[in-house]
Every structure is written in structure tokens, then in C-alpha cells.
Amino acid sequence: MKYLYFPGCSLKGTGKAYDESLRAVFAALDIELSELEDWNCCGATAYANIDETKSHVLAARNLAIAEKQDLQLIAPCSACYLVLNKTQHALREQEQTRRVVKEALAAAGLQYKDSVTIRHPLDVLINDVGFDKLAKRVKAPLKGRKFAAYYGCQIVRPYATFDDQYNPTSMEKLLKTAGAECVEYPLKTRCCGGSLTGTLPEVGLRLSYILLKEARRRGAEALVTVCPLCQFNLDAYQDKMEEQFDMPILYFTQVLGLAFGLDPRELGIKRGIVSAEAMLAGGR
Amino acid sequence: MLQQNIKYEESRDPDFARWATEQTGGENIRRCIQCGTCSATCPVSSYMDHTPRQLIHLAREGFKKEVLSSFTLWLCASCYSCRVDCPKDIHVTDFMYALKRRAMAERVYPKRFPIPVLAQEFSRMVQWFGRVNETIVAAVMFLRTDWFKLLGQTGLGLKLMRTGRLSVFPESIRGRSELQRMLKAAEASKEKEVASR
Structure with missing residues (x-):
């Protein structure tokens, strides 16, 4: 199996552990990842505040480059995943956007024929690799560890492509395959605050606080996420909250990698600001 | 009332x-x-x-x-x-x-209000380099809104540095000029659409 890989800016910066663990897990499963040639920033939520058409141009450049190879495109960051999907929808539904983007692409000698399939790694692991193959690869099941599976907003909304929009369950199934337990976590698709933690901390931190408090109340030892911004918000600001949760925030790829018996260093476990080591040693 | x-x-x-x-x-x-x-x-x-x-x-x-x-x-x-x-x-x-x-x-938002400033700085960086460096964008946002708050981020900065998650050098794509050409073309073609309406 081979896929194109769109890491996105966060995975090259604060979300490095996501990039590392994703590559390690895919390598362990003999899946080849080929990084998209000279990819650019997807524009995230910020660019759409400035210029709608240009935000589609940014995403379309990546899609056009991806289309040169007959491979599906993996986008692990929730914002990238959403934005690439959004542009694909806009190009299908809005005639004017289609015209303008076509001209913009032509200015760089590019074209896009709408043939790229955008996938989330969670989707790929579950539906392309499958639970049977994943279970066979599990060497060090995370017995007794209790996690809260947290999806956040943008991989299920507004375009639910591989899981239920209101009650997604794919990550729980994956974590159970890794040998861990999952607590009931009804806030699994509630917003973490996004960029508000930086711009309006009094609002953003409150949203993150609610998520951590509920995870703790439900008996979770760690919260498992699919998004670099969720991971950052929930991990980096715990000391600014009115209660001390001391709750590690892991990527689902890190959990899977640990269950595969991969080296924690390879999975970026130490990159957590809240250390996961005590929890993983079973000391909690 | x-x-x-x-x-x-x-x-x-x-x-x-x-x-x-x-x-x-x-x-x-x-x-x-x-x-x-x-x-x-x-x-x-x-x-x-x-x-x-x-x-x-x-x-x-x-x-x-x-x-x-x-x-x-x-x-x-x-x-x-x-x-x-x-x-x-x-x-x-x-x-x-x-x-x-x-x-x-229409410029109807409070001056030094961080949210539009973040959007502007983010976009400026994408247009310039093709990619975004979170650390630089956040730092510039604080400088333009409330530089005192940047000092408040020192603790967070140190933690990110300790865990190897802080990068202070912007990454650039090779096709920078190509991307800029595309954005310019999009602007021109949009203006044409508006004019023909």
C-alpha cells in the first residue's frame, strides 16, 4: 500500500509527535507514505477570514500537485483535512470559484480534474488496513489503561466521510484493538477552543477546561486526540487552569505505536508537556 | 432598557x-x-x-x-x-x-483586537513563504496587540523548546513565486468577474 502524505504546517512544528508517530506506525504496517511534493499551507481557518477565493486557491494547488500521482492523499491535521475537503466541495458546487481557481492554477501551469481522494489516517487504518491486521500487529497491548477518545470538530463536521457526525466510534474501536479501555465521553466532538486559546484565552481555556474536567470525571487517565491543535490546547495550557488535571494528551497514532511495541522515542512520547511516562508505566 | x-x-x-x-x-x-x-x-x-x-x-x-x-x-x-x-x-x-x-x-473592529490580527498575520506568512510557522505568527500577533502578553508566554515557549516543538525559522516552499503568481491571478480574475456583472 502507498499513499501521498500532506503533513501540514502544525505537524512540522508543535505537532511533531503526530508526524513522528504516524510515520512510525505506517512503517510498522509496511505502508509507504510519500510526502506531497512542495506542498503549501492549506490556509486553515485563518485564511478564509481574509479572502474566500484565495483560500480555495491555496488548497487547490495542493490538490493539483497530488493529482499528478494516482494515489490517495492522507491529511492527518483536522484543519487541513477539512479545508482540502471544503475546497473540493466548493469546486464542485460553485461555478465562479471553479472558474477563478482554474485560472489561478493555470498561471502556475497546473490543473485540477477533481480526482483526488482525501483521507484521514484514522479512516485509512480502520478501513484500508482493518482491525484484523492491526490486532495481529499488537505486541504490547495497553492493558488496563483507560482513555477518553476525543475527535474534536473538524474531522466529523461538516463533512462526515468515514464516521458518524454526532457519535463517531472509530477511534474507540482502534484503542480497544490496542488493548486499552475507553471511558464514555459524550463531549467527544465538542470544540476545544481552536485558536481562541491564543486570541481570547478567557474563552478558549474555558472550553479546554470543560473537556479535561469531564475526561477526569469519567475516569480517563489520558485523552486521545486526532488533531494537532486539540493536542496543543489541551496539553500546553493545563497549568493555566483553575484545577490541576495533570492529564497526558496523546495522539491515536502514539497509542497504536505503543501497542505495536515501538520505541516511545520514535513516537514522540516525550514531546508531551504533560508527561505521559508515569501513566504509561501504570503508576496512576 | x-x-x-x-x-x-x-x-x-x-x-x-x-x-x-x-x-x-x-x-x-x-x-x-x-x-x-x-x-x-x-x-x-x-x-x-x-x-x-x-x-x-x-x-x-x-x-x-x-x-x-x-x-x-x-x-x-x-x-x-x-x-x-x-x-x-x-x-x-x-x-x-x-x-x-x-x-x-470596513475596518469595524476594535484596534489591537487579536483575532483579525492573527488572521492577517497568518495569511501574510502563507503568501510570503507558502507555509506557516506557528511560533512566529503567534509572536507577531502578540507584538501587534499587546506585547506585554508576549512576555507572559515565556513559560510556554520554554516548555515547547524543552520538548522540541518550538521552531523559530520559517520554512519556505520552493514554488513561492509560483504561488504568488497564482494568488495574483485569482485576484485579477475575480475583479474581472465583478466588473462584468
Whole structure:
């Protein structure tokens, strides 16, 4: 199996552990990842505040480059995943956007024929690799560890492509395959605050606080996420909250990698600001 | 108090109401039944001056000033809850984007307000390098809004540095000039579309 890989800016910066663990897990499963040639920033939520058409141009450049190879495109960051999907929808539904983007692409000698399939790694692991193959690869099941599976907003909304929009369950199934337990976590698709933690901390931190408090109340030892911004918000600001949760925030790829018996260093476990080591040693 | 809540016919701006229905996300606002599902599902509506339901009503009636100066636009974190729950298929999140763009174009937002500044700096960096360095964008945002807050981020910066998550050098794509050409072409072709209308 081979896929194109769109890491996105966060995975090259604060979300490095996501990039590392994703590559390690895919390598362990003999899946080849080929990084998209000279990819650019997807524009995230910020660019759409400035210029709608240009935000589609940014995403379309990546899609056009991806289309040169007959491979599906993996986008692990929730914002990238959403934005690439959004542009694909806009190009299908809005005639004017289609015209303008076509001209913009032509200015760089590019074209896009709408043939790229955008996938989330969670989707790929579950539906392309499958639970049977994943279970066979599990060497060090995370017995007794209790996690809260947290999806956040943008991989299920507004375009639910591989899981239920209101009650997604794919990550729980994956974590159970890794040998861990999952607590009931009804806030699994509630917003973490996004960029508000930086711009309006009094609002953003409150949203993150609610998520951590509920995870703790439900008996979770760690919260498992699919998004670099969720991971950052929930991990980096715990000391600014009115209660001390001391709750590690892991990527689902890190959990899977640990269950595969991969080296924690390879999975970026130490990159957590809240250390996961005590929890993983079973000391909690 | 009562006086403040009364809206007068003459303060309506029909052009603005028309503009609103022509935006991405605004197509269906005339169908809004004011059920308030958007406001109920919104995780930040308790911080808003007008709930999303109220804002949609104000916009379609043409109360331009109230809408564009509302704090609501800037609070939207793009979680899309309102959009998926709306019984009339109104794309509220996209409508918020349209309102934010208009408010920025008309410069009706508080100076030194971090949210539009973050959007501007983020976009500037994408246009310039093709990629975004989170550390630099955040630092510039604090410098432009409240540099004192940047000092407050030192602890966080050190933790990110300790865990190897802080990068201070911007990464650039090879096709920088190509990307800039594309963005310019998009602008030109959009202007042409507007002119031909």
C-alpha cells in the first residue's frame, strides 16, 4: 500500500509527535507514505477570514500537485483535512470559484480534474488496513489503561466521510484493538477552543477546561486526540487552569505505536508537556 | 432598557441585507425559522453579544451596523456544530466568515483586537513563504496587540523548546513565486468577474 502524505504546517512544528508517530506506525504496517511534493499551507481557518477565493486557491494547488500521482492523499491535521475537503466541495458546487481557481492554477501551469481522494489516517487504518491486521500487529497491548477518545470538530463536521457526525466510534474501536479501555465521553466532538486559546484565552481555556474536567470525571487517565491543535490546547495550557488535571494528551497514532511495541522515542512520547511516562508505566 | 431593544425601520440597510444573501453561507438565511438550534449548540454563544440566531435575523433585515460590530463574528471558532444541526441547512459557519471579511474590509473592529490580527498575520506568512510557522505568527500577533502578553508566554515557549516543538525559522516552499503568481491571478480574475456583472 502507498499513499501521498500532506503533513501540514502544525505537524512540522508543535505537532511533531503526530508526524513522528504516524510515520512510525505506517512503517510498522509496511505502508509507504510519500510526502506531497512542495506542498503549501492549506490556509486553515485563518485564511478564509481574509479572502474566500484565495483560500480555495491555496488548497487547490495542493490538490493539483497530488493529482499528478494516482494515489490517495492522507491529511492527518483536522484543519487541513477539512479545508482540502471544503475546497473540493466548493469546486464542485460553485461555478465562479471553479472558474477563478482554474485560472489561478493555470498561471502556475497546473490543473485540477477533481480526482483526488482525501483521507484521514484514522479512516485509512480502520478501513484500508482493518482491525484484523492491526490486532495481529499488537505486541504490547495497553492493558488496563483507560482513555477518553476525543475527535474534536473538524474531522466529523461538516463533512462526515468515514464516521458518524454526532457519535463517531472509530477511534474507540482502534484503542480497544490496542488493548486499552475507553471511558464514555459524550463531549467527544465538542470544540476545544481552536485558536481562541491564543486570541481570547478567557474563552478558549474555558472550553479546554470543560473537556479535561469531564475526561477526569469519567475516569480517563489520558485523552486521545486526532488533531494537532486539540493536542496543543489541551496539553500546553493545563497549568493555566483553575484545577490541576495533570492529564497526558496523546495522539491515536502514539497509542497504536505503543501497542505495536515501538520505541516511545520514535513516537514522540516525550514531546508531551504533560508527561505521559508515569501513566504509561501504570503508576496512576 | 426597552428603548435599546427597539429597532427602527429607517436604520435598515436593504443593500446589506441583499449582500448577505449573496454570500457563501448566506444563501439560505431567508429560510431561517428562528428556532435557535444554532445558538443552543454553539459552545461559545454564552459569550456573545448577539447569539447566532439573532445575528442571522439582524443580517437579513439589514441591520448592518449591529451585525458588523458584533463580537459574535470573532468568537466563532469554526466548529461547524450550528451548520450540521440547522434544520434549514443554513451554513452558519461560512456566513460568519463572510461577515468577518466584510467587517475587516470596513475596518469595524476594535484596534489591537487579536483575532483579525492573527488572521492577517497568518495569511501574510502563507503568501510570503507558502507555509506557516506557528511560533512566529503567534509572536507577531502578540507584538501587534499587546506585547506585554508576549512576555507572559515565556513559560510556554520554554516548555515547547524543552520538548522540541518550538521552531523559530520559517520554512519556505520552493514554488513561492509560483504561488504568488497564482494568488495574483485569482485576484485579477475575480475583479474581472465583478466588473462584468
